[in-house]
Amino acid sequence: MSAEAADREAATSSRPCTPPQTSWFEFVLEEALLEQHLQKPSPDPPPVQLIVQFLEQASKPSVNEQNQVQPPPDNKRNRILKLLALKVAAHLKWDLDVLEKSLSVPVLNMLLNELLCISKVPPGTKHVDVDLSSLPPTTAMAILLYNRWAIRTIVQSSFPVKQVKPGPPQLNVMNQIQQEKELTENILKVLKEQAADSILVLEGALKLNKDLYVHTIRTLDLLAMEPGMVNGETESSTAGLKISAEEIQCQVCYDLGAIYFQQGSTNAAVHEKAKEKFFRTKELIAKNGSSSLHFTIDEERLAGYCQACEVLTSSSDDASQRATPYSQIHSCMKSGKYQDLVKIFLEDNLTLSLPEQFRQSVLRELFQKAQQGNDALDEVCFKVCVCNTVCDVLQGRIIDIQFCQLFLKPSKEKIDFLLEVCQGSINLENASEELKRKMAAFLKNLCLGMEDLQFVFMISSHELFIKLLKDDERKLLIDQMRKRSPRINLCTKPVTSFYDIPASASVNIGQLEHQLILSVDPWRIRQILIELHGMTSERQFWMISNKWEVPNVYGNVILGIKDSLTRDLVYILMAKGLHCCAIKDFVHAKQLFAACLELVTEFSPKLRQVMLNEMLLLDIYTHEAGAGVSGERPPSDLISRVRGYLEMRVPDIPLRQVIAEECVAFLLNWCETEYLTMQVPLPLVQTNPYVKLGQLLAATCKELPGPKESRRTAKDLWEVVVQICSVSNQHKRGNDGRVSLIKHRESTLGIMYRSELLSFIKKLREPLVLTTILSLFVKLHNVREDIVNDIAAEHISIWPSSIPNLQSVDFEAVAITVKELVSYALTINANNHFWLIIQADIYFATNQYSAALHYYLQAGAVCSDFFNKMVPPDVYTDQVIKRMIKCCSLLNCHTQVAILCQFLREVDYKTAFKALQEQNSHDAMDSYYEYIWDVTILEYLTYLHHKRGETDKRQIAIKAIGQTELNASNPEEVLQLAAQRRKKKFLQAMAKLYF
Incomplete structure (x- = not known):
């Protein structure tokens, strides 16, 4: 016996024996x-x-x-x-x-x-x-x-059941x-x-x-x-x-209540019977318990039934109505007495009988009614939201974002009501220490989040606040608030001289540092720094906030400034300017950058150029967020400055990559293709990857739609992108001596990383440029050997049809990139039907058929005035229609399949007949017969229903086939008009279903 066989036998004999199943x-x-x-x-x-x-x-x-x-x-x-x-x-x-x-x-x-x-x-x-x-x-x-x-x-x-997805088809099992x-x-x-x-x-x-x-x-x-x-x-x-007789009655009452409740959907009076049975069950459970040897009743489900019955049935027993918050809330919502809701929610803050989900659903319904134009509900929404928030606080849940939004602009009335709710939601005599701590923390955080001291005083002087917080806690909070309040009159007049501002020694360093962090006025920042340096020379004030971030390429130059005051001022002005730029506060960013430029011009040409570059980027952002949104072209001097930046050859100037990115994207977005293709210096193309990519994109777009002429530039662009999406393979020898292959996702083979390429593309807005790059990635996605469903795109024929080394391309990353690019493109223009078709194809390829239908229908709707006009044939090609047919088939909407088979250039009778034979259809079935214009399909339907003995459906099919406009003797124009009318109605019906 070989060693391997001996090992196998030993392993088998060592396994525990499972006793055989009894037959x-x-x-x-x-x-x-x-x-x-x-x-x-x-x-x-x-x-x-x-x-x-x-x-x-x-x-x-x-x-x-x-x-x-x-x-x-x-x-x-x-x-x-x-x-x-x-x-x-x-x-x-x-x-x-x-x-x-x-x-x-x-x-x-x-x-x-x-x-x-x-x-x-x-x-x-x-x-x-x-x-x-x-x-x-x-x-x-x-x-x-x-x-x-x-x-x-x-x-x-009667309950909906989620269908189990079928596995591989097996005839016997099916x-x-x-x-x-x-x-x-x-x-x-x-x-x-x-x-x-x-x-x-x-x-x-x-x-x-x-x-x-x-x-x-x-x-x-x-x-x-x-x-x-x-x-x-x-x-x-x-x-x-x-x-026992009582056990039998308990179970029978519960089962009768359930059937009566189910029948109540068609006969509201039966709900009274259901209520009677459920409450009788409740009484018997209270007497004997919910479990026996013979049965068990789900008490939570029973409670849900009882609450539903109380809401659905009107009771003359006022005491009963008052005892059930659910019925009271239902009555208030139904009658429009919304103010009474606040009282119910406030009372429930003590009893906590309403679940969180129910409270939130009522608030959502109120918000919806308010958004529909009922302005009187704004106050009710706020009050109910406050009640919910206080309830969340007492139960240790996170405060909802809606409360924070509604409290962005506090008023005396809002704070009065909030304090009233807080006081009414806690009984200080009986409340636990934990509840008191939660309420105290809430009020304390509320004070710390407010800027107006008048409102803070309203809360801190309230009876509940005084009882919940100890004297030392209140004192500490008030001290914190005082430190936050501004004590110095801000200088509003611009100071022309740099060192002529007098320092105020009456303000301590902590207060000044706090003001320095908050201020965005460059002259005020300068004054504070002068005062701080007059008090102490040991601290580096550019470090007091971890939010002040300056790129490393700039930081090394700025921190090399010998004078500590100048160093702090330059660093803080630039950091605050960059922050304002990031949050799109372009006005303050411009003021901060201008002050910094004025300062560094006196002593550093290098930093002067840095600030000019940053102000160029700021001007690009300002135009793109302002006039550029409405399509207004940028001024010629801005375009000249962008070109000048790209052509700049000043040595030793620290440069940020994002500026080159934005400049190239700016030129592409404003169709400066002539400059990018003809005038940009060759050394610049060879040294700056973004310029090279921009030149290739511009040249490819310029020569569209002539595929033959643009093949050369398209091939160059294709090779650059393929190289970016390639992975570098390395071999590694493991401890066992085997050699394994390692793939590096972010390869340095290309002119930039894939993440950098994606970041650059997301700065583009010009439709033709986006369509071109999207088309390239779609083609790259389709090239892979194991692809099952191709994705369609415009201009896809201009790209090469193969790649020499398929294994080197990271197709997983390509697929992710395609999805991200389509999503981004649709944020730029949600009505571009070609982009919508790509999105639909992606969902189709990933087996998300309902979402695919949504986008196929949306693509048709945007280019046909919601199907009131004919959908262009280059949008609803035979391939698109076949994919829609497959989506409907896999969603078990077989009648929709049969109707869509008519949309093909050659009607697919085989697929249509096979679909109509299916009896397990999840669509409206015979309600769709009025959308069928092909007489052959209608005749088959008539035969099929006759064969099945379905008289009613057969009559509907006969009625559809008997319409005079479908008569084969009619002129072609009449038949086309009849077909077009039915197409329109069917597609509109589908849109309402899937949108």
Whole structure:
């Protein structure tokens, strides 16, 4: 034996042996085995699986000598199997919650019918005609069990169920699933027809004031014995499991309440009956508890039913109305008495009976009503939001952003109401220390967040604030607030001389530093720094705030300034200017940069050029955020300055990469293609990657739409981008001696990193430039070998169709880039139909079919005035229509598939007919027939419904085909007009569905 074989044998022998699963036929052969198996802690197979196996074997059809399929024979074997299934159910104490959760409707139906049969209920007898009081206890209980299950199944079938996504198609499995589905639907149909009888049976059971018995394994054994072997024990004896009359009433009331509540959706009066049953269930639970050996009631669900019934039914009992906040809130919202809502929410802040989600949903509804033009609700929204916020504070939850937004501009009235809510939401005598701490922290943080001392004083002098905060805590808070308040008169007049501003020695360093952080006035900053340097020469004041950030390329030059005051001033002015620029406060940024430029001009040509570069970037930002938004071209001097920056050759000037980026993007956005392609100096193209990329983009766009002429520049651009998206492969030898391949995602093979390219593209706004770069990335995405669904784009034919070394391209990064670029492009123009088609194709390729349909429809809508005009054929190409057909098919919207098949240049009858044959359709089906204009499809529909015996649907199809405008004898113009009208209505209907 080889060493490898010996290892394998040793490993196998060392594994613990799993005991074999007991087969169903072993229980048939050995009578006592079932009880022994069920007594195990974790029996394998579990009880519910045994029920399925026993009934499945007992219901197998037989084949006679003529090879004809016969119903299952009523022989001893099948009777034993059915009895075994009943015994397992008896072991589970006939708990419908357990049985319904694990067994399908057909299996449970068969099991309960066997129970009725063995309990001596005559087959074919209507349960409503039977007097339950005259029946043996186990027989009456069997009838009750069956009818309870019937109405529970009806209720359960009304709930929406998420469909399980099918796996790989297997014919036998699919047939079994379809058969079980049809069988379930047939059973449900019968149960719904008999629902009224089942309700009457259960209502009659409520009048029974006696205990009943349910079959156990022992009673089932007794019934299976021959009459001479029962030893005097009869079916009506007390050998079964006793169920008290109150337990039966509790469960029956709950089940009746559920069916009445479900029927209330079509008959509001039935809600009263549901309410009566649910409240009776509540009383019985309060008396006996919610659990028994036979059943368990979900008390949370019952409470939800009770609350819903209270809201849905009008009660004359005013005390009851006052006792339930839900009904009060519902009444206020319905009647428009919104002011009363505030009182309800305030009272609930003490009781905390309303869940957080319910409070938020009411507030959302109020906000929606306010946005629809009801200005009077603004105050109510604020007050309800305050009540919710105080409730969140007391329960330790995070304060909602809506409160912060509403409190951006506080007023005396708002603060008065907030303090009223805080005081009304906490009982200081009985409140815990934790609640007091939470409320105190909230009020304290509120004070620290306010700038107006008048409002702070209103809070700090309030009775609740004084009681919650200790003297030393209040004193410390007031000191903090005083330090924040400005004590110096700000200098509003510009000072022409730099060192002539007198320092004020009466202000301490901490206050001055605080003012230095807050100020954006360059002259005030200068004054504060002079005062601070007059007080101490040991500190470096440019370091007092970690928010002051200057790029490293500038920082090294600025920190080399010898004079400490000048160094601090230059650093702070630049840092504040950059911050203002980042938050789009361009006015203050310009003032700060101008002051800094004036200062550095006196002693540093290098820093002077730095500031001129930063002011150029600021002017670009200012124009793009202002006049550029409306399409106004930038002034010629700004364009000249941008060109001058790109051509600048001053040595040793620290440069920020973002400025070159913005300059090239600026020229592309304003179509300065002539400069980028013809006039830009060659050394600049060779040294600046952004200029090179911009030149290639401009040249490619300039020569569009002539694909032959632009192939050269397009190929150059393609090669540059492919190199950027390539990964560098390295080999590494591991400890085991094997060589592994390492891929570096961010490769330095290209002229820039992919992240830098993406950042640059997101600065572009010119549609043709964006379309070109997007087209390139789409083509690069489609080149990969394992691609299943290509993405379509404009000008895609200008790019090369292959890459020499496919393995070197990081296609995962390319796919991510395509998604990001399309999303960005749609923020620039959400109505570009070609970009919308690309977005739809991406969703289609990633199997997000509903989202794909949304964007396909949006692309058609934006270029056809919401389908009132004909969608251009270059938008809805055959490929797009086929993808829409596939989306609808995979969403099980088969009627939509058939209608879309008409949109193709050659109608796809095969696909349309196959779709119409599907009965499991999730769309409006026959409501869509009015949108069909192809007579052949309508004729097939008529034949199909006739074959299925669907008379109503057949009549709808006949009505659609009988319209005179579809007559084949009509002129072509009439037929085209009829088709166009139906296309328009269908696409508008689809848009309403998917938008």
